[in-house]
Amino acid sequence: MRRRARRTSRAGAAWLSLALVLTPVPAGAGPKVVQDLLDNGLKVVAVQDDKSPVSTLQVWYKVGSRHETPGKTGLSHLLEHMMFKGTAKVGKGEYSRTVARHGGTENAFTNRDATVYFQKFAPDRLELALSLEADRMTNLLLDPAEFELERKVVMEERRMRIEDDPTSIVVEEMFAAAYKVHPYRHPTIGWMEDLAVLSREDLVRHYKRWYVPNNAIVIVAGPTDPAEAIAKVKAAFGKIPKGDLPSETAVQEPPPLGERRVKVKKEAQLPFVFAGYPVPRVGHPDEYALDLLAQVLAAGKSSRLYRSLVYEKQIAAYAAASYDQMTSQDPALFYLYAGVKPGVRTEDVEKALYREIELLAAQPVPEKELEKAKNQIEAAFILGQDSIFNQARQIGQAELVGVGVRYIENYIANIRKVAAADVQRAAKDYFSEDRRTVGILVPVSPKTQGAEPGEGRSGE
Amino acid sequence: MSRLGPRLLRFLVVLILIGAVPPARAEALDLAIKKLVFENGMTVLLLERPSLPFVVVDAKILGGSLYDPEDRPGTASLTASLLTQGTASRSAIDLAETLDSVGASLRSSASDDFASVSLTVLKKDVQLGFEILADVLMNPSFAEGEIAREKAQVLAQIKSDLDDPGRIADKLFASLVFKNHPYAHPVEGTEESLQKIGREDLAAFFKRYYRPNNIVMAVVGDITEEEAIEIVNARFGRWAFRNVETPAIRPVPKTARVAKVVSKDLKQATIRLGHPGIRRSSPDYYAAYVMNHILGGGGFSSRMMTRVRDEKGLAYDIRSGFDAGLEPGAFSVSVQTKNETAPDAVEMVLEEINRIRKTVVSEAELADAKSYLIGSFPLRLDTNRKIAGVLSSVEFYGLGLDYFESYPRRIDSVSREEVLKMARKHLNPKNYVLVIVGKPDAGRLP
Numbered sequence: 087m088r089r090r091a092r093r094t095s096r097a098g099a100a101w102l103s104l105a106l107v108l109t110p111v112p113a114g115a116g117p118k119v120v121q122d123l124l125d126n127g128l129k130v131v132a133v134q135d136d137k138s139p140v141s142t143l144q145v146w147y148k149v150g151s152r153h154e155t156p157g158k159t160g161l162s163h164l165l166e167h168m169m170f171k172g173t174a175k176v177g178k179g180e181y182s183r184t185v186a187r188h189g190g191t192e193n194a195f196t197n198r199d200a201t202v203y204f205q206k207f208a209p210d211r212l213e214l215a216l217s218l219e220a221d222r223m224t225n226l227l228l229d230p231a232e233f234e235l236e237r238k239v240v241m242e243e244r245r246m247r248i249e250d251d252p253t254s255i256v257v258e259e260m261f262a263a264a265y266k267v268h269p270y271r272h273p274t275i276g277w278m279e280d281l282a283v284l285s286r287e288d289l290v291r292h293y294k295r296w297y298v299p300n301n302a303i304v305i306v307a308g309p310t311d312p313a314e315a316i317a318k319v320k321a322a323f324g325k326i327p328k329g330d331l332p333s334e335t336a337v338q339e340p341p342p343l344g345e346r347r348v349k350v351k352k353e354a355q356l357p358f359v360f361a362g363y364p365v366p367r368v369g370h371p372d373e374y375a376l377d378l379l380a381q382v383l384a385a386g387k388s389s390r391l392y393r394s395l396v397y398e399k400q401i402a403a404y405a406a407a408s409y410d411q412m413t414s415q416d417p418a419l420f421y422l423y424a425g426v427k428p429g430v431r432t433e434d435v436e437k438a439l440y441r442e443i444e445l446l447a448a449q450p451v452p453e454k455e456l457e458k459a460k461n462q463i464e465a466a467f468i469l470g471q472d473s474i475f476n477q478a479r480q481i482g483q484a485e486l487v488g489v490g491v492r493y494i495e496n497y498i499a500n501i502r503k504v505a506a507a508d509v510q511r512a513a514k515d516y517f518s519e520d521r522r523t524v525g526i527l528v529p530v531s532p533k534t535q536g537a538e539p540g541e542g543r544s545g546e
Numbered sequence: 547m548s549r550l551g552p553r554l555l556r557f558l559v560v561l562i563l564i565g566a567v568p569p570a571r572a573e574a575l576d577l578a579i580k581k582l583v584f585e586n587g588m589t590v591l592l593l594e595r596p597s598l599p600f601v602v603v604d605a606k607i608l609g610g611s612l613y614d615p616e617d618r619p620g621t622a623s624l625t626a627s628l629l630t631q632g633t634a635s636r637s638a639i640d641l642a643e644t645l646d647s648v649g650a651s652l653r654s655s656a657s658d659d660f661a662s663v664s665l666t667v668l669k670k671d672v673q674l675g676f677e678i679l680a681d682v683l684m685n686p687s688f689a690e691g692e693i694a695r696e697k698a699q700v701l702a703q704i705k706s707d708l709d710d711p712g713r714i715a716d717k718l719f720a721s722l723v724f725k726n727h728p729y730a731h732p733v734e735g736t737e738e739s740l741q742k743i744g745r746e747d748l749a750a751f752f753k754r755y756y757r758p759n760n761i762v763m764a765v766v767g768d769i770t771e772e773e774a775i776e777i778v779n780a781r782f783g784r785w786a787f788r789n790v791e792t793p794a795i796r797p798v799p800k801t802a803r804v805a806k807v808v809s810k811d812l813k814q815a816t817i818r819l820g821h822p823g824i825r826r827s828s829p830d831y832y833a834a835y836v837m838n839h840i841l842g843g844g845g846f847s848s849r850m851m852t853r854v855r856d857e858k859g860l861a862y863d864i865r866s867g868f869d870a871g872l873e874p875g876a877f878s879v880s881v882q883t884k885n886e887t888a889p890d891a892v893e894m895v896l897e898e899i900n901r902i903r904k905t906v907v908s909e910a911e912l913a914d915a916k917s918y919l920i921g922s923f924p925l926r927l928d929t930n931r932k933i934a935g936v937l938s939s940v941e942f943y944g945l946g947l948d949y950f951e952s953y954p955r956r957i958d959s960v961s962r963e964e965v966l967k968m969a970r971k972h973l974n975p976k977n978y979v980l981v982i983v984g985k986p987d988a989g990r991l992p
Contacts, residue, residue: 137597140928170846179856182846187914189921191845206925238859245813246862246882252709353811355705386651387642397638400695403702427702458647465649465668471598472929532811 117477119491120312122320126328127300130319131481131491132312135474141209141308142475145219146482148303149296150199151276152269152415160276161284161292163196164240168289169203170194171232173225178232181218188214198270199414200486206475209309216322219304223297224326233286241282244275252354252527253425259348260525264362264419268339298329303485307478336415339364346523354529356403357426359436361524364417365409365516368487373411374500375508376420376516381459382451382509383407383422383442388458390442391422401430401438412483420516432526446513450506463501577927577950579937580771584778586787587759591937591947592774593766595930599669601767603679604934606942607661609755611733612872613793618743619728620735624696625751626661629654631692634685638692641678650675654682656733659871660942661755666931669768673777680781683756688748697743700734711816711882711983714808719818722806722979723876725799758782760790764937766930798822798874805980807988815888815984819895820878821974826870826943830968832956834868837968839915841902842866842879847914849898850879858894860887868972872943877972888986896992902969906962920954 117135124130154161172178185192190207205215248254258273265271276284304323306315342364366372383391384407395405405424422439426432451459470476484493582590611622630652631638645652650667652675663683667675707713717732724730735743765774801821824830835843842850842865850864861883869875879899883891927933940949980991 137595138928139924179847179852183914186845186847186918186922189918189923189925191922191925206928208921208924235856235859239855239862242814242860242883243862245884249813250711355708356702386646388639388646393639393642396699397695400698403699403706425702425706427698428705458643462646462649465600468598468668469600469649469666472600472602472931474928 117307117471117474118312119481120316121491122316124299124320124324126324126326127298128319128323128326129303129485130316131303131305131485132310132315132319133305133307133474133478133481134310134312135307135477136309137474139209139309140206140474141212141215141306141310142204142206142478143212143215143219144202144204144305144307144478144482145223146303146305146486147201147296148199148301148414148486149201149292150197151272151274152198153296154269154272154276157280158284158288159272159280160240160274161288162201163275164236164281164284165289165292166194166196166201166203167236167240168228168233169222169226171236172227172229173221174227175221175225176218178229181222184214184218190215196274198272198274200482202479202482204475212306212308212310212315213318213322216318220322220326223299223302223323226293226297228286228289228293230286233289237281237284240275241278244278244281248273248275249278252350252352252529253358253360255352256348256350256358256360256525256527259350260360260362260523261419263346263348263525264364264523265339268337268415268417270339270413270415295329295332298331299323299326300328301331303482305478305482305485307474339417342521342523344520348523348525349528350525351528351530353532354527356428357432357435357529358423358527359426359432359439359524360421360423360526361436361439361522362419362421363516363522365420366411367413367416367418368411368489368493370411372508372512372515374504375512376409376411377463377501378451378456378459378504378509379446379512380407380409380420381462382446382455385459385462390445391424391439394442395424395435395438399438401427401435403427405435405439412487414487432528436524436526440519443513443517447510447517450510453506456504456506456509460501460504464498467498577933579947579950581941581947582771582775582778584758584782586782586785587757588778588782588785589762589941590774590778591762591764591941592769592771593764593933593937594768594770595766595933596768598930599768600930601665601667601669601672601675601765601769602930602934603663603665603675603763603765604938605663605679605683605761605763606938607663607756608659608760608790608792608942609661609751610656610659611731612658612728612795613751613755614728614731614735615747615751616728617739618735618747619731619739620700620733621743621747621751622661623656623734624693624700624740624743625748626654626656626663627696627700628688628692628748629663629682629686631696632687632689633681634687636678636681641682644674644678648674652678652682658729658733658875659873662938664934672769672773676777676781680785683761684782684785686752688745688752690745693745693748697740700740701737704732704734704737711810711812711814712880714810715816715818715880715981715983718806718808718983719820719878719979719981720876722804722981723801723820723822727796727798727873729798729871729873729875755790757788757790758785759787762938762941764934764941766934766937795873801974801977801979803977803979805991806982807986807991808981808983809985810983812984813884814882815885815891815982815986817881817883817888817891817895818878818981819892819978820866820876821978822874823868823877824870824972825872825874826945827872828870828874830972831870833960833964834968834972836912836915836919836957836960837902837907837965837972838866838868838877839919840907840911840965841898841969841973844915845918849902850881850895853898854881854883854891854894858890860891860894864891864895885985886987888982888984889990889992892980892992896975899969899973899975903966903973903975906966909962912960912962912965916957916960919957923953
């Protein structure tokens with residue numbers, strides 16, 4: 087992300103920025119969706135929605151940290167930053183100034199599978215928005231001096247997001263351990279050591295290879311008529327030549343042979359437990375059962391983890407589970423995590439997390455509870471349509487991972503088909519001790535002496 | 547009035563102010579907002595948006611941490627949190643089960659100026675949603691067990707905040723800027739203050755501030771005016787008007803220059819610099835807002851962002867802002883940079899503050915700021931959830947239903963001279979509070 091969102095004070099929320107969590111939301115009765123594939127391979131999706139006088143443009147490049155090699159991590163994200171640093175036509179900072187002058191907002195984000203640029207603007211500025219995106223698909227300057235400055239900015243971003251945030255370090259370390267071979271082990275922001283040695287030439291190569299129309303998806307959402315939107319995309323991007331894309335090689339992650347544990351020793355107040363299990367990605371018959379498993383465990387205050395660890399036992403400040411199946415390659419990770427309360431032993435919280443999974447493997451979820459979970463998913467699906475930006479993002483994600491809009495349309499029906507036995511089987515199949523990787527934050531005492539944190543907070 | 551059932555008429559009369567005066571409209575946004583004031587003093591702002599089958603409600607209660615009893619910071623926050631932890635007829639678990647079963651969400655919390663309760667519910671469950679909303683607003687039980695549980699949660703949060711340099715800096719900054727003014731204490735209270743707060747404190751706070759005449763409620767979504775009136779009457783009709791006396795608030799103290807370093811083994815120095823600012827009701831608000839946008843307020847084009855990030859690569863994020871509330875909240879600059887460059891970042895911040903106080907901004911800078919602030923206004927209202935939040939704020943801060951029309955005009959009328967005047971009046975490069983969390987080179991600090 088080129089710029090952070092407002093900081094949230096909620097513990098445990100910080101790591102979410104690393105994993106792009108997505109609840110698929112079908113288009114259903116909502117907006118009209120029209121798709122096209124241009125001659126140069128550019129995929130276009132136009133979404134008509136006239137609830138508000140706002141349009142969204144998103145350009146998804148199918149390149150992320152999984153395309154990076156050891157020693158060169160952070161390349162995709164650093165390139166994302168450089169995309170705002172000028173082209174032959176649009177000078178340094180001009181992109182942002184132009185969008186702002188027209189009342190628009192813009193930003194970008196990078197994850198393991200994709201680099202995504204987005205704008206929000208008044209519908210009559212669509213052509214301008216498109217022309218800016220088409221320009222930087224091919225004409226990026228990658229000025230050497232700007233590159234050196236931006237490397238420093240990204241290092242600051244890493245210090246802020248990861249190095250000074252103990253729970254984020256645990257997440258980063260757990261991913262690096264859970265994937266032994268697959269490049270999903272790379273942190274998207276890059277290891278600090280790699281950031282120090284990335285060169286401008288690395289970026290140029292990356293840009294030329296991946297920033298081509300046949301590796302991109304353009305999504306226009308808003309009140310504009312889809313035919314008109316597609317025509318405008320064609321006018322802006324149609325002449326950009328197709329690129330030579332390397333053929334996709336799926337890296338096979340070997341099956342885990344036993345539990346892996348990672349400890350992070352950092353100055354911290356409270357321990358944190360983060361356990362991940364490799365599970366299938368989207369398209370596998372078990373994905374909907376896994377969705378419901380996550381839902382039963384962690385959706386709402388009546389969910390099992392909250393009720394047991396936070397409410398009844400009061401051993402965790404927060405406890406949750408998450409399954410994001412919308413990855414480009416296998417395996418995805420299903421994770422459980424909890425913040426340990428003061429005075430509680432970390433192993434008790436860890437055991438309590440596993441116990442909830444074991445219960446789900448031992449006994450089928452009662453029908454009423456399963457129905458509740460399905461209702462929650464369906465409601466979230468309808469409520470998700472509140473944001474056109476969110477819908478565009480979900481369509482982009484579905485296109486990125488290769489399942490398309492149809493997947494979204496059928497999502498709720500597929501959720502409705504899951505039986506309690508399916509959820510129980512998923513709990514048995516994927517959550518054995520030998521398959522998990524556990525990250526633990528082990529707080530250590532402060533190294534430096536000085537003013538106590540919080541000094542002077544009251545009554546001065 | 548004929549749409550009201552005779553039974554309900556005994557409790558309430560609906561005054562639809564909009565009936566006499568044409569509804570305030572934001573032309574570009576086409577927001578046909580209706581303001582309904584009920585006889586018990588409850589104000590409801592309604593926006594019918596039938597395109598999606600759900601309703602969002604955002605209620606703001608004039609009872610934030612600003613009104614915490616002086617020796618019990620955290621009372622407002624604990625009161626608000628406990629609303630959804632059990633009522634006279636529903637336990638915390640019942641509430642959670644009932645809401646989750648229909649995929650609804652209900653949240654309550656407090657901030658400096660207000661407590662808020664928000665509900666999101668599907669159209670088909672809107673009766674149930676309002677029934678529960680009214681129950682938590684009118685009949686919270688404040689059960690001892692729930693109070694103890696919630697306190698332990700807050701204490702764990704306070705502890706884990708000590709791992710967040712931003713929170714450490716914010717808390718220390720507020721305490722130094724506001725001293726004995728209530729904005730000085732964290733909304734959630736402190737370890738010490740939480741120990742003092744008992745059930746009777748929460749019940750008293752609730753009784754004093756949770757009154758229909760002390761609430762504004764925005765309702766947005768798939769609900770008609772008739773339905774809204776009926777449902778509010780049915781659910782809140784028995785809630786009696788009672789005068790709410792708000793406490794006298796001390797004036798915000800004058801700032802003398804003070805710098806504090808919280809030494810922590812971190813890679814970055816987290817910096818806050820600022821002083822008391824302005825109220826939301828200040829006539830200077832819009833001009834100061836435009837001035838701040840140019841200085842460090844918005845987007846990637848502010849002076850501070852250009853200087854500190856784009857030209858020097860010293861920070862990932864830098865921003866300045868006026869936290870304008872019922873009281874004059876702080877003007878503050880926030881930036882994080884590696885420890886070694888902390889003094890440089892502070893110096894640049896002060897230079898930019900001095901610069902905007904010294905010379906008028908350029909025509910182009912002002913024009914760009916205005917076209918962004920005016921043009922991006924609708925983007926702040928692109929979901930029903932956001933609209934509900936803005937509507938309740940507009941009413942809470944008394945900005946008037948013509949806000950959506952007048953905002954662009956107000957921004958557009960700001961001149962370069964006014965920007966200069968605002969910078970000179972509301973920015974102080976001499977008497978400010980500086981807080982740094984990390985390991986900065988203290989010898990090089992100003």
